[in-house]
Each structure stands twice: as C-alpha cells, then as structure tokens.
Amino acid sequence: xxxxxxxxxxxxxxxxxxxxxxxxxxxxxxxxxxxxxxxxxxxxxxxxxxxxxxxxxxxxxxxxxxxxxxxxxxxxxxxxxxxxxxxxxxxxxxxxxxxxxxxxxxxxxxxxxxxxxxxxxxxxxxxxxxxxxxxxxxxxxxxxxxxxxxxxxxxxxxxxxxxxxxxxxxxxxxxxxxxxxxxxxxxxxxxxxxxxxxxxxxxxxxxxxxxxxxxxxxxxxxxxxxxxxxxxxxxxxxxxxxxxxxxxxxxxxxxxxxxxxxxxxxxxxxxxxxxxxxxxxxxxxxxxxxxxxxxxxxxxxxxxxxxxxxxxxxxxxxxxxxxxxxxxxxxxxxxxxxxxxxxxxxxxxxxxxxxxxxxxxxxxxxxxxxxxxxxxxxxxxxxxxxxxxxx
Amino acid sequence: xxxxxxxxxxxxxxxxxxxxxxxxxxxxxxxxxxxxxxxxxxxxxxxxxxxxxxxxxxxxxxxxxxxxxxxxxxxxxxxxxxxxxxxxxxxxxxxxxxxxxxxxxxxxxxxxxxxxxxxxxxxxxxxxxxxxxxxxxxxxxxxxxxxxxxxxxxxxxxxxxxxxxxxxxxxxxxxxxxxxxxxxxxxxxxxxxxxxxxxxxxxxxxxxxxxxxxxxxxxxxxxxxxxxxxxxxxxxxxxxxxxxxxxxxxxxxxxxxxxxxxxxxxxxxxxxxxxxxx
Numbered sequence: 001x002x003x004x005x006x007x008x009x010x011x012x013x014x015x016x017x018x019x020x021x022x023x024x025x026x027x028x029x030x031x032x033x034x035x036x037x038x039x040x041x042x043x044x045x046x047x048x049x050x051x052x053x054x055x056x057x058x059x060x061x062x063x064x065x066x067x068x069x070x071x072x073x074x075x076x077x078x079x080x081x082x083x084x085x086x087x088x089x090x091x092x093x094x095x096x097x098x099x100x101x102x103x104x105x106x107x108x109x110x111x112x113x114x115x116x117x118x119x120x121x122x123x124x125x126x127x128x129x130x131x132x133x134x135x136x137x138x139x140x141x142x143x144x145x146x147x148x149x150x151x152x153x154x155x156x157x158x159x160x161x162x163x164x165x166x167x168x169x170x171x172x173x174x175x176x177x178x179x180x181x182x183x184x185x186x187x188x189x190x191x192x193x194x195x196x197x198x199x200x201x202x203x204x205x206x207x208x209x210x211x212x213x214x215x216x217x218x219x220x221x222x223x224x225x226x227x228x229x230x231x232x233x234x235x236x237x238x239x240x241x242x243x244x245x246x247x248x249x250x251x252x253x254x255x256x257x258x259x260x261x262x263x264x265x266x267x268x269x270x271x272x273x274x275x276x277x278x279x280x281x282x283x284x285x286x287x288x289x290x291x292x293x294x295x296x297x298x299x300x301x302x303x304x305x306x307x308x309x310x311x312x313x314x315x316x317x318x319x320x321x322x323x324x325x326x327x328x329x330x331x332x333x334x335x336x337x338x339x340x341x342x343x344x345x346x347x348x349x350x351x352x353x354x355x356x357x358x359x360x361x362x363x364x365x366x367x368x369x370x371x372x373x374x375x376x377x378x379x380x381x382x383x384x385x386x387x388x389x390x391x
Numbered sequence: 392x393x394x395x396x397x398x399x400x401x402x403x404x405x406x407x408x409x410x411x412x413x414x415x416x417x418x419x420x421x422x423x424x425x426x427x428x429x430x431x432x433x434x435x436x437x438x439x440x441x442x443x444x445x446x447x448x449x450x451x452x453x454x455x456x457x458x459x460x461x462x463x464x465x466x467x468x469x470x471x472x473x474x475x476x477x478x479x480x481x482x483x484x485x486x487x488x489x490x491x492x493x494x495x496x497x498x499x500x501x502x503x504x505x506x507x508x509x510x511x512x513x514x515x516x517x518x519x520x521x522x523x524x525x526x527x528x529x530x531x532x533x534x535x536x537x538x539x540x541x542x543x544x545x546x547x548x549x550x551x552x553x554x555x556x557x558x559x560x561x562x563x564x565x566x567x568x569x570x571x572x573x574x575x576x577x578x579x580x581x582x583x584x585x586x587x588x589x590x591x592x593x594x595x596x597x598x599x600x601x602x603x604x605x606x607x608x609x610x611x612x613x614x615x616x617x618x619x620x621x622x623x624x625x626x627x628x629x630x631x632x633x634x635x636x637x638x639x640x641x642x643x644x645x646x647x648x649x650x651x652x653x654x655x656x657x658x659x660x661x662x663x664x665x666x667x668x669x
Contacts, residue, residue, distance in 0.1 A: 052562050
C-alpha cells in the first residue's frame with residue numbers, strides 16, 4: 001500500500017486539457033518533486049491532491065484511504081503556499097495554532113469569548129500552546145511568536161508557514177514553490193532545512209517547483225511534467241543521466257543539453273561527425289532523429305593542437321566564465337549548429353573567442369531520441385577518428 | 392514636500408481651498424448662528440453671524456421640551472444600527488460567495504446585483520408600502536429597517552474588496568479545517584475592516600439623514616427618525632420659530648459630526664482603501 005496513489009488524473013477547463021492522465025505513486029516517507037515549466041499543470045495537480053480543485057476524472061488515494069470525494073478539510077493534508085498565506089490578522093503563534101484549534105477544540109470552544117466557558121477547553125488550549133511552542137523551537141522561531149506576518153521578513157514568514165503546516169502531523173505534505181519568494185542565498189539554505197525537516201517528520205511530500213536545482217537536490221524522486229503529461233518519474237541521478245524523453249533532457253541541466261537533428265542513414269545507422277550509432281531497434285532509413293549530449297560531456301580543444309581533422313571543426317564564439325567552470329559556445333563549421341561545452345577553467349585557458357577549435361563529444365554519452373520525443377536505445381557502432389566531416 | 396516656501400501660487404491655491412470650504416460650510420455655520428439668536432433678531436433685515444444676544448439656552452430648551460428629542464435620537468440609533476448589522480451580515484457572505492466560490496448561477500447573480508444597483512428605493516416604494524400595510528407593520532422598526540436590510544451596494548463594495556484578497560489565504564483556511572462560514576467569520580471579516588468601516592459610513596450617513604422612507608411608513612411620533620421628527624417639529628410646534636428649529640437640527644446632526652471628527656482618520660483610510668482596490 002503506497003502512501004499516495006494518483007490514478008489517471010485528468011483535468012480540463014472546457015476544451016483546454018490541463019492534465020492528461022497523471023498516474024503517480026509515492027512510498028511512505030518519500031520526497032517527490034514535481035518539476036516542469038510554468039503552465040505544465042503541476043500546481044493544478046497539487047491542488048487536486050489537496051482537494052482545493054476537483055479532477056475531471058481519476059482518483060486520489062492516500063494510505064489506502066479514498067480521498068477523491070473528501071473535502072479539503074477532511075483529507076488531513078497540509079500545504080505550504082508560495083505566498084505563505086499566513087492569516088494577516090493573527091500573530092505567528094496564533095497562525096500555527098489554527099489547524100490544531102480547528103481539529104481539537106469543539107465548535108463552542110472555538111467561539112471567541114464564549115470559548116473560555118466550554119468545559120475541558122482550558123486543558124486542550126494548554127496542550128495546543130505546548131505543541132505550538134515545541135514546533136517553534138524546532139524551527140527556531142520562538143522569538144517571532146508574538147509578531148504578525150506584516151512585521152516579519154520573507155524567510156521568517158516562510159518558517160512560520162512551515163510550522164503551521166507541520167504542527168498537526170499531516171498524513172501528506174504538499175508544497176507549492178515555497179522557496180520562490182526568497183532571495184537566492186536564503187533559498188539554498190532553506191532547501192537544506194526543508195530536507196532535514198522532512199527526514200525528521202517522515203511524512204510523504206509532494207514538492208512543486210519550476211527550479212530544477214531544487215528538484216534535483218532535494219527530492220528522492222523527481223517527476224518531470226510537461227504540457228499536462230508526466231513524462232518521467234525517477235531518482236534525480238536517473239532522470240538526469242538517463243532521460244526517457246527529449247523534453248525531460250532539455251528541461252533538466254544548466255546549461256541546456258545540446259541537441260542536433262539528424263537522419264538515419266541507408267545502413268540504418270546514425271552518424272554524427274566521427275561517431276556512428278547503431279539503434280537497438282531498426283529505424284527506417286531517412287527518418288528524423290534527435291541526438292543530444294550534455295555540455296559537460298563535450299570537450300573543446302584548439303584545432304592546431306588536435307592533430308589532423310579530429311572531432312568536429314568549429315569556431316569558439318563566446319566564453320562565459322562562471323568561477324568553477326567555463327561555458328564555451330562553438331559554432332560548428334558547415335552545419336550551422338551551435339554547441340555548448342562545459343569546461344574546467346584550466347581546459348578553457350587554451351581557448352579564446354574566435355579561435356578555430358575541434359569539438360569532441362564523448363560518444364558513449366550521446367542520447368538518441370525519436371521524432372516523437374521518445375528515447376531510443378542505441379549502441380556505439382564505431383568511432384572513425386580520422387574521417388573528415390565536411391559535407 | 393518639505394515645508395514649501397510661501398509663494399504667490401501657494402497662497403492662491405490655499406485661498407481657493409479656503410473659499411471652497413467656506414462655501415460648503417456656510418449653511419452649517421449659519422445654522423449654528425441662527426440657533427443662538429432670538430426670534431426677533433432672526434427676522435431683522437440685518438444679517439450678522441454673531442448673535443446680538445446669546446439665546447442658545449432658550450432655543451435648546453425649547454427644542455428639547457417640545458419634541459421628545461431623546462426618543463428621536465434613540466430611534467435614529469436603533470434604525471441605523473439594525474440596518475447596518477443586517478446589511479453587513481447579509482452582504483458579507485453574499486459577496487464572499489460571488490467573489491471566491493464557483494457555482495453555476497454566479498454570473499446570473501452578479502448580473503442581478505448590478506441590476507439592483509440601478510433600481511432606486513423610490514421605484515419600489517409604493518409596492519413596499521402596500522405590502523407593509525397588508526402585513527400591518529407600518530409604524531414599526533420593521534417597516535423602517537426591512538427594505539434596507541439587503542444592500543446591493545454593500546454586496547458590490549465587499550465583492551470588490553474580497554476579490555483582491557489572495558485565494559491562497561482561503562485555500563489555507565480550508566486545509567486548516569475551516570468550513571465556508573468559518574472562513575467568512577475568521578479570515579474574511581477580520582481582514583475586511585477597512586471595507587466594513589467605509590461601508591458603515593455610507594450606510595449610517597444615508598439612513599440617519601433619510602427622510603423619504605420614514606415619511607412614507609411612519610405616522611406615529613414614537614417611531615420617528617430624527618429628520619422626520621424635525622419635520623413634525625416644524626409643522627406642529629415651531630411654526631416660524633426658526634431659532635428652536637435650528638437648535639433641534641443642530642442636535643440631530645451633532646452625532647454624525649462628532650463621530651466623523653473622532654474617527655476621521657479611520658474613515659478616510661477606509662474610503663481610500665476600498666476606493667483604490669475597487
């Protein structure tokens with residue numbers, strides 16, 4: 001029994017399909033990042049899981065419980081919003097206490113003024129105070145409990161929002177871009193904190209983000225959503241190294257993966273410069289495929305130093321120094337294609353703008369995708385080092 | 392702007408503003424002045440702002456003794472308070488539903504609200520009068536309050552304000568376990584005070600000063616609102632005793648003036664806030 005089971009969720013507004021059949025399972029205590037460009041439907045999916053929106057078809061189950069028809073209040077799901085959504089008229093402490101009070105106090109006990117008269121409410125209020133204080137200690141926000149959201153910084157509000165979500169020990173945790181309103185330094189710091197908190201609480205978490213660095217660094221598994229489809233759900237390593245779809249490969253990785261259109265040759269092989277690949281399943285000669293390779297798997301050397309006609313000839317167009325690495329853009333001769341390479345500063349020292357260079361892709365790192373975008377398995381057929389590439 | 396130099400242009404602008412203020416204040420000032428004059432002085436041909444002989448005490452005594460002024464003021468307070476309470480209690484949930492909930496008839500209801508804004512009380516006065524007569528509730532607080540308990544203007548004003556409230560706040564409240572009514576009471580209203588204040592000003596001023604509707608449904612002095620009482624006072628008691636009449640007028644306008652002066656800052660805040668957001 002999985003902690004969260006989404007079965008074929010679809011959502012459309014009129015003719016506009018936002019989600020096109022999402023199926024996803026999360027194990028107990030798992031941290032899943034939903035990542036994709038804006039408008040891919042990831043936030044809508046999160047809202048459907050929370051019960052804030054109704055799916056057109058499909059079902060949501062958590063811990064064996066059918067949630068699809070339950071209202072949001074009864075799902076025992078907690079959510080952290082991008083805007084934090086703290087109640088502006090309540091102090092931080094009162095904000096954190098709201099979900100507890102709504103669940104533990106009776107209807108009479110919650111009423112202002114009259115609440116004090118209801119029997120047994122005093123003890124409950126006291127335990128709530130205790131739980132709030134404990135949560136505040138865990139998140140180091142004790143000094144903020146008496147402040148209102150308007151008197152806090154973005155980072156402080158974000159912690160209070162986390163505390164409010166975690167304090168009632170939900171069965172599922174949803175986060176909708178909780179870090180995107182923080183400045184860059186704070187964001188990296190908060191990433192680590194959320195991962196620590198998640199590990200301690202052990203509650204399965206769905207984390208929506210458009211930031212691939214957040215998704216890859218925080219999650220146990222990453223789900224890439226594009227255009228309303230869940231294209232791949234896998235560990236961060238697998239999804240980066242072994243993307244099953246060209247869109248996944250393009251979305252993840254900074255700078256973007258290099259991709260080149262190519263055609264299957266008469267012999268059923270795909271040639272790219274000195275590299276020839278043999279697809280595992282036979283492809284019709286002449287059909288279009290896309291070859292892709294990540295910039296860190298591309299080498300660039302000055303052409304004079306590389307011996308006669310090794311690699312793909314080109315011109316270094318631009319060098320971007322990023323501290324630990326240098327991004328080199330190369331325009332390939334005769335092909336009109338640009339290619340990016342990620343080099344160490346030492347490697348890049350030998351290259352300058354405008355210089356004729358040779359591009360050396362690592363052949364075993366080349367990925368082949370069909371015209372539909374699906375990944376094709378291919379093996380390295382041969383590497384004809386000395387063959388000239390022109391034409 | 393730091394202490395602007397007293398230039399000719401600035402003096403001109405200030406002078407213009409002062410002149411405007413005087414024009415608007417003149418009737419009120421004249422009323423205050425008249426309420427302090429003796430009958431004989433009012434009817435002299437000379438016009439002076441400061442009374443020759445201060446007659447305030449006598450005029451106010453007359454105003455208090457001839458009509459039951461406490462009763463009038465109390466009626467005014469009761470009617471205005473009841474109207475305001477009903478209007479807010481009804482308009483806030485309506486506006487919340489129209490602003491934040493999705494339901495099939497929302498568009499139609501929105502259109503009805505807009506339509507309601509266009510129909511003045513004068514158009515519905517006769518049917519309402521007949522209905523109240525059949526129900527024999529004329530001459531009662533019910534007749535004074537009921538027609539105004541649903542304020543389309545209130546729904547519209549709150550609607551604009553609630554639309555600007557973030558959806559996430561309401562989503563968070565739902566996930567925290569609140570019912571829709573709970574959301575209205577615990578999240579919407581505590582954050583809508585500026586709108587409620589602004590609406591309260593419009594409502595209280597309109598209904599405290601309203602003469603038209605009380606004149607139609609009330610003929611018994613016991614339920615007369617302040618403006619209506621004033622009318623009785625003039626017709627039955629004062630005749631041409633303008634000094635006493637002005638004193639009575641001063642008394643019934645005083646609560647609003649005092650309330651405005653005391654809460655001036657909040658009033659302006661409320662109006663500008665809803666104005667900007669709308």
